[in-house]
């Protein structure tokens with residue numbers, strides 16, 4: 001098995017229709033058993049990066065390896081590589097993004113159990129039952145009668161049913177209530193701690209995430225402008241007696257002349273103030 005979950009060298013990517021690249025000079029190493037957050041303004045390049053990692057776009061400039069393989073290589077090659085690793089039942093990448101959210105089956109008049117069985121619930125019984133419990137899905141529901149958030153929960157059970165080596169999550173948690181989202185994040189933490197896999201998650205919702213990632217990648221106009229390694233670069237500070245201590249959250253502290261700056265994250269459970277300070281800086285927005 002590859003030493004890294006994902007690796008990107010000197011990637012520049014431009015859509016045919018665009019005059020400017022959507023991603024430029026991207027270099028990235030994602031180790032196994034890690035959780036990475038991708039942060040940036042609308043249009044920064046987060047989805048493009050995740051789609052390239054999933055093999056949805058062909059990379060012509062630069063190198064991408066996921067589980068040691070070019071994600072654009074034929075599926076048969078990926079399956080053979082997985083078999084060589086003894087990974088019969090694990091797919092290399094699972095990409096859950098915007099298009100996936102709009103799959104047509106979720107609006108049909110079909111029962112949840114029937115739907116889950118059609119994609120292999122029996123084969124992944126234990127994992128399926130766990131996901132059904134975590135996401136509080138009722139297998140007797142009928143899809144066409146569900147709320148958006150309930151549909152999303154069923155979809156997530158479907159999308160996560162088969163174990164993956166690298167999970168690419170492109171903001172698919174917006175419809176979830178806070179409890180379902182935090183249980184999902186806990187499940188992903190447990191997965192990355194207990195089996196060989198990693199998660200890369202692009203999001204605009206930062207609540208409950210302060211202690212979740214191992215790494216944060218900040219993308220601005222197609223460039224990675226910051227990569228924060230939690231072990232090296234983050235120190236947790238106590239919130240002030242007034243509550244959220246916004247004044248220190250996301251501050252960059254310098255410890256000596258040549259020391260690497262440390263990011264202070266308040267022990268309140270949100271990365272929101274840090275993300276706001278970055279995005280304001282990216283878009284030249286004064287404090288409000």
Ligand SMILES: Nc1ncnc2c1ncn2[C@@H]1O[C@H](COP(=O)(O)OP(=O)(O)OP(=O)(O)O)[C@@H](O)[C@H]1O
Nearest residue numbers: 015017018022040041042043044045046047048049
């Ligand atoms: N299919 C496409 N054709 C041409 N340009 C595209 C296409 N998809 C995205 N882009 C452009 O690439 C850039 C990055 O878009 P991307 O979707 O990766 O941003 P994002 O960071 O995911 O944004 P958001 O937070 O709004 O989802 C944008 O300037 C966008 O206009």
